[in-house]
Amino acid sequence: MDELNVPYDGPVTNVSHYYPFVTREHAVDDNKLSIYKKILSTKEQVHRNAIIYIHIPYCRSICTYCHCYKIFLPQNKDVKGILDSYIANIFKEADLYGQMEYIGNLDFKYIHIGGGTPSLMTSEQIERLITKVKKKLNINYTIPINFEGEVRTLNDKNKINVLKELGTSRISFGVQSFNECVRKLCNLQPTYEDILNLIETLRARHCSVNIDLLYGLPHQTMEVLESDLYKAIELKIDSIDYYRVNIYPHIRLFLKYRHTHPEILDERHKYLMYKKIINTLTNNGYIQKSDELFNLKDAPYSAIKEAINHSGNEMFDVLPLGASSNGLINNVSIKNAPVSSYVDKLHGQGFPIIRLYKFSDDDIYTHMALRGLTRSLRLSKKNVYYNDFLKKYRNVLATLKEYKLIQETKDEIKLTKKGILWHQNIQLDFLTTEQKRAMKKMSNDKQLYDKILTNGEN
Numbered sequence: 001m002d003e004l005n006v007p008y009d010g011p012v013t014n015v016s017h018y019y020p021f022v023t024r025e026h027a028v029d030d031n032k033l034s035i036y037k038k039i040l041s042t043k044e045q046v047h048r049n050a051i052i053y054i055h056i057p058y059c060r061s062i063c064t065y066c067h068c069y070k071i072f073l074p075q076n077k078d079v080k081g082i083l084d085s086y087i088a089n090i091f092k093e094a095d096l097y098g099q100m101e102y103i104g105n106l107d108f109k110y111i112h113i114g115g116g117t118p119s120l121m122t123s124e125q126i127e128r129l130i131t132k133v134k135k136k137l138n139i140n141y142t143i144p145i146n147f148e149g150e151v152r153t154l155n156d157k158n159k160i161n162v163l164k165e166l167g168t169s170r171i172s173f174g175v176q177s178f179n180e181c182v183r184k185l186c187n188l189q190p191t192y193e194d195i196l197n198l199i200e201t202l203r204a205r206h207c208s209v210n211i212d213l214l215y216g217l218p219h220q221t222m223e224v225l226e227s228d229l230y231k232a233i234e235l236k237i238d239s240i241d242y243y244r245v246n247i248y249p250h251i252r253l254f255l256k257y258r259h260t261h262p263e264i265l266d267e268r269h270k271y272l273m274y275k276k277i278i279n280t281l282t283n284n285g286y287i288q289k290s291d292e293l294f295n296l297k298d299a300p301y302s303a304i305k306e307a308i309n310h311s312g313n314e315m316f317d318v319l320p321l322g323a324s325s326n327g328l329i330n331n332v333s334i335k336n337a338p339v340s341s342y343v344d345k346l347h348g349q350g351f352p353i354i355r356l357y358k359f360s361d362d363d364i365y366t367h368m369a370l371r372g373l374t375r376s377l378r379l380s381k382k383n384v385y386y387n388d389f390l391k392k393y394r395n396v397l398a399t400l401k402e403y404k405l406i407q408e409t410k411d412e413i414k415l416t417k418k419g420i421l422w423h424q425n426i427q428l429d430f431l432t433t434e435q436k437r438a439m440k441k442m443s444n445d446k447q448l449y450d451k452i453l454t455n456g457e458n
C-alpha cells in the first residue's frame, strides 16, 4: 500500500509537543535575566503579532492521562481564596510587563486562558482577571478571548454571560471520550448527562461548542473510537481538538495501566485510529485545520494553535502570565516558575521566569518545520525565512517529496494526505541527533529511539 511506503520503521509519538526543548540547562541566572530585561526594554518599534497566555493551574481532580502543569485542590480547600491571591499575583506580573517598551509595541490578537481548570474561577474573578490584565498591559481595544473550561464548573449561565460580554470568541472544554468505561479509567468525573447539559447551556447563549477528544486511551478500541466520533457528529460539535495521548513515563496513565492496558503503548493502533478520525470527520463536513483540529465551517479557530503552530507567515510572540506558563518573546523562549516559587520570584527577581532559551536562526527553521509545516500542515512561501528554511533542509525535503509525503504549490509546501498520517515521524526528520537524544529522555520507548538514532544522523 502506498501509504506504508515510507522511510520509517513504524509510527512514533508526538515530537513537537515539547519543542523547543527547554531544559534545566537553560536555568535563569542574573546574566540571562538581564538579557531578558534588555530585550523587553528595546525601543525598536517591532509590532509583532502576539497573544497573552494566562495559566490557571488548579484542578479539583486529576485526570490520569494529563501531563499539563496542575495543582490538585481537595474539596476542603478554599478555592475562591486561593484563586483571589493567585490572580492578584498575575496582576503584579502583568504590571511589570506593562511597563516595558517592547510589550507596548506588540500587536495583541488574543488572550488565551488555559489550565488547569480556568472555569474554577467565579464569574466575578473572570471579569476581574481579564479587565485588569488588559488595563495593566495598556490594551484599550477589543481583543478576542479563548477560554478553556471543565464540564461541570463551566456550566454556569453567569460565567458564560460574562465571558461573552468580555468578547470571548471560543470557549472549549474537555470531553476526551463519551464512553463511560474509558472515562472511569481516566478519572473523568462529569457524566454524559453533564456534557449534554453544558452543550445546551452554551447553545442557548449562541456559543459555538468546541471540545477536546483523545485517542489512545485505555479500553479505547476501534469500536469505542468510532462511537465517540459518531456521537460528536450527531451532537454537531463545531470544533474538535483531537489529541493523540502522549504516554510520557511520568504520567499516571503509564504508571497505572501499562501492564493491564498495553494498547496505550501501541503506536500502530494509534496510527490506525488517527486515520479513522481524519476519514470519518472529513467525510462528515469537518475541515482539518491542523494536525489535531477539525472544524465545521465557520467554527472559530483556536488562538493558541494559530500562535504556537506558526500557521501564518511569522511566529507569534506569546506573553506568558501565571505559574509554569511558557512563552516566546522576540525569539526568546521562556518558562515561568511553578506555584511553589512563582510568588517569591515575582516579588524578588521581578519577572518570575526560571528558564530562558534564545533561538538561533537554526531554531527558527526547526520551529517552521515542527510547529508550522507538520502541525499547520503547510508552510507559506511568503514566510520571511522560507528560503533559508529550504537551504537548511534541502535533503530532508527532497526525501519527503520522493516518498510523496509533501507537495509543493505556487504559494506553499504542504503535507500530502499520506504525509499528514506520518506527520509525527516527519517531525523527527528535522531534528539533530542531540535533539533526538532529548526526545529519547522523554519517551517511554527508549528502544525505538535507539533504533532511530542508529538509523541516521542529521
Ligand code: SF4
Pocket (backbone or CB within 6 Å): 058, 059, 061, 062, 063, 066, 067, 068, 069, 070, 115, 116, 117, 150, 174
Ligand atoms: S482537568 Fe485538565 S489540567 Fe486538570 S488534570 Fe484534568 S486534564 Fe489535567
